[in-house]
Amino acid sequence: MRRTQIYLDERQTQELDERASTRGATRSELIREAVDSYLGVNEDELARVARFHEAVKATAGVAPYLRAGDEYVEESRAAGGRKLTRLEQRAG
Secondary structure, eight states, rough: OOOOOOOHHHHHHHHHHHHHHHHTTHHHHHHHHHHHHHHOHHHHHHHHHHHHHHHHHHHHTTTTTTOOOOHHHHHHHHHHHHHEEEEEEHHH
């Protein structure tokens, strides 16, 4: 990490300090997040996706009476195809 100095006006400084206090973060952390957001790097989104994947791993298999997701999707697609065929036969 490299140290960088910037000039902020009073309003920016005050708002950053208020938000930092609310989140329990530092002014520097908020500025780094803002720069990442501007550059297209969203650590919050990456962290959210990582938490989602961890939750999926943690809950996999807790309801053994339910079909696996891929099986459910394939069965739904097959059922949809059969329904479409019936509708075409009626129309045709």
